[in-house]
Amino acid sequence: MPASYAYLGPEGTFTEVALRTLPETATRELVPMVSVPAALDAVRNGEAEAAFVPIENSVEGGITTTLDELVAGRPLMIYREVLLSITFALLVRPGTKLSEIKTVTAHPAAQPQVRNWLRNNLPEVLWESAASNADGARLVQEGRYDAAFAGEFAAAKYGLEALETEIHDAENAQTRFVLVGRPARPAAPTGADKTSVVIWQRDDHPGALLELLQEFAVRGVNLMLLQSRPTGEGIGNYCFAIDAEGHISDRRVGEALMGLKRVCPEVRFLGSYPRAEVDPKDVRAPRAGTSDGEFSAASDWLARCQDGRF
Amino acid sequence: MPASYAYLGPEGTFTEVALRTLPETATRELVPMVSVPAALDAVRNGEAEAAFVPIENSVEGGITTTLDELVAGRPLMIYREVLLSITFALLVRPGTKLSEIKTVTAHPAAQPQVRNWLRNNLPEVLWESAASNADGARLVQEGRYDAAFAGEFAAAKYGLEALETEIHDAENAQTRFVLVGRPARPAAPTGADKTSVVIWQRDDHPGALLELLQEFAVRGVNLMLLQSRPTGEGIGNYCFAIDAEGHISDRRVGEALMGLKRVCPEVRFLGSYPRAEVDPKDVRAPRAGTSDGEFSAASDWLARCQDGRF
Numbered sequence: 001m002p003a004s005y006a007y008l009g010p011e012g013t014f015t016e017v018a019l020r021t022l023p024e025t026a027t028r029e030l031v032p033m034v035s036v037p038a039a040l041d042a043v044r045n046g047e048a049e050a051a052f053v054p055i056e057n058s059v060e061g062g063i064t065t066t067l068d069e070l071v072a073g074r075p076l077m078i079y080r081e082v083l084l085s086i087t088f089a090l091l092v093r094p095g096t097k098l099s100e101i102k103t104v105t106a107h108p109a110a111q112p113q114v115r116n117w118l119r120n121n122l123p124e125v126l127w128e129s130a131a132s133n134a135d136g137a138r139l140v141q142e143g144r145y146d147a148a149f150a151g152e153f154a155a156a157k158y159g160l161e162a163l164e165t166e167i168h169d170a171e172n173a174q175t176r177f178v179l180v181g182r183p184a185r186p187a188a189p190t191g192a193d194k195t196s197v198v199i200w201q202r203d204d205h206p207g208a209l210l211e212l213l214q215e216f217a218v219r220g221v222n223l224m225l226l227q228s229r230p231t232g233e234g235i236g237n238y239c240f241a242i243d244a245e246g247h248i249s250d251r252r253v254g255e256a257l258m259g260l261k262r263v264c265p266e267v268r269f270l271g272s273y274p275r276a277e278v279d280p281k282d283v284r285a286p287r288a289g290t291s292d293g294e295f296s297a298a299s300d301w302l303a304r305c306q307d308g309r310f
Numbered sequence: 311m312p313a314s315y316a317y318l319g320p321e322g323t324f325t326e327v328a329l330r331t332l333p334e335t336a337t338r339e340l341v342p343m344v345s346v347p348a349a350l351d352a353v354r355n356g357e358a359e360a361a362f363v364p365i366e367n368s369v370e371g372g373i374t375t376t377l378d379e380l381v382a383g384r385p386l387m388i389y390r391e392v393l394l395s396i397t398f399a400l401l402v403r404p405g406t407k408l409s410e411i412k413t414v415t416a417h418p419a420a421q422p423q424v425r426n427w428l429r430n431n432l433p434e435v436l437w438e439s440a441a442s443n444a445d446g447a448r449l450v451q452e453g454r455y456d457a458a459f460a461g462e463f464a465a466a467k468y469g470l471e472a473l474e475t476e477i478h479d480a481e482n483a484q485t486r487f488v489l490v491g492r493p494a495r496p497a498a499p500t501g502a503d504k505t506s507v508v509i510w511q512r513d514d515h516p517g518a519l520l521e522l523l524q525e526f527a528v529r530g531v532n533l534m535l536l537q538s539r540p541t542g543e544g545i546g547n548y549c550f551a552i553d554a555e556g557h558i559s560d561r562r563v564g565e566a567l568m569g570l571k572r573v574c575p576e577v578r579f580l581g582s583y584p585r586a587e588v589d590p591k592d593v594r595a596p597r598a599g600t601s602d603g604e605f606s607a608a609s610d611w612l613a614r615c616q617d618g619r620f
Contacts, residue, residue: 075620184618202598211528218521218528218569248616255565257615258608259528263599269615288512289573298568305567305579306558308494310385
């Protein structure tokens with residue numbers, strides 16, 4: 001297997017910074033790709049061991065390109081997640097003053113995060129979109145724009161300086177990235193895990209989604225993300241990307257997934273993996289009656305009832 | 311094991327008539343007992359192989375003496391059920407005319423079923439309760455009362471004649487009886503079975519009962535009876551006698567029972583047995599996704615996901 005990780009490029013973006021927080025990247029070649037589909041295809045066709053892509057943004061929600069790519073095509077599996085706080089720096093050529101800035105650039109996804117700052121500090125500035133934040137910085141280096149919003153880490157790479165840092169309209173703006181590979185046995189549970197799955201509705205009737213969510217609720221499995229995506233088969237046809245608390249080897253999670261598998265026309269398992277940056281106090285004990293030990297005890301009891309030994 | 315069936319006596323009551331509809335009674339000694347607890351104790355202490363007692367009345371609801379006896383004490387198991395349509399005859403000594411009847415008697419449970427008939431036909435009559443309908447017939451034979459409400463079958467036994475038959479205020483009034491024995495492996499499923507269970511609530515919060523019932527609903531198990539009974543531990547403390555469609559060896563029923571076992575402080579399995587007098591058109595196929603085959607397929611799928619083979 002090639003020891004390379006594909007990621008959503010170019011170099012010098014938040015994606016690369018997030019990827020480099022994974023210790024295993026020290027021994028991998030990191031290959032920037034032009035798009036999320038390109039990064040995932042590199043895994044599907046065996047060119048890369050894994051791909052690293054953004055999947056959820058705390059300001060904008062699920063990143064639909066990534067979700068749609070995982071939902072369709074040859075199955076892939078999520079192995080790791082990384083959370084990165086997103087704060088922008090305003091990068092300029094050395095010596096540029098704030099009052100001299102007439103044009104700024106950045107990837108369009110940056111705009112909702114810097115809008116208020118711009119209104120308060122550069123109300124007259126002209127905004128033009130760049131292909132990526134790193135590309136915006138490069139264009140500033142080349143003199144095409146006066147300033148770019150990007151990660152502070154991009155300054156050195158493009159010979160720029162940060163006139164302002166920690167720019168973010170929303171407190172705690174974070175992006176979640178995932179490391180995606182070909183299916184294999186998921187890593188053992190760590191005690192603070194997450195399971196991702198995509199489910200399709202059989203038919204759309206009142207309460208249809210509620211019935212599916214009850215498969216989790218009745219077994220005490222907490223949901224962490226529910227993102228609907230059109231299936232492409234006409235208005236009103238949706239599938240749902242779901243992140244649930246726990247690991248596929250937890251009995252309560254396994255039984256919930258089997259319940260969905262029975263009642264949904266299709267279920268796609270996307271992986272069980274450790275939760276990123278989890279505060280130990282956020283790891284709750286399973287609800288009463290839903291621990292693995294209680295599942296085993298109930299199974300023993302059922303066998304005794306079926307045998308008439310009670 | 312003694313080849314005798316205890317039943318709620320005396321002889322000549324609806325209970326005996328219902329019991330004799332079971333073919334196996336041909337080879338058993340049938341022993342009338344003075345009460346439901348006496349009949350069940352005869353089973354518990356090994357004097358009788360089984361006991362036959364009423365458990366549910368379509369006019370009055372669950373028969374609480376029987377439910378309370380099954381809920382407490384040494385575990386027993388239901389093996390069979392019998393439904394009997396309850397219609398009364400007015401029994402008199404031969405030659406008595408309707409206009410000569412001044413006093414009538416019967417078991418108090420008969421009263422709601424004959425009340426309208428009495429108002430329309432014998433508005434001035436004096437009612438006195440008897441220990442059983444059969445006992446009422448005996449008292450008419452002895453001349454203590456002019457007439458008794460009882461099953462028509464009791465007339466011959468007590469030298470009486472039926473002045474009127476088919477007396478019943480409610481259409482389709484039926485009583486359900488059960489044959490109860492010591493725990494043993496339940497008979498194999500017939501395809502039209504019923505499972506009886508008693509569950510205790512852990513605590514009483516809004517939605518507590520709904521949560522327990524969802525254990526059945528989420529697995530597509532239909533409920534046929536839900537009867538609350540106080541636990542005797544103070545106002546507001548209830549247990550629930552539940553009859554569910556299906557057999558404990560059906561995967562959907564087994565999983566629902568295990569779910570209850572996990573979340574309830576106590577669950578008492580009361581048996582899986584063939585439904586009485588079931589019309590084939592009332593036997594529904596399991597809801598989509600809840601057949602044994604679908605449970606097996608989902609279990610195989612989960613194993614493949616856990617192995618990374620997908």
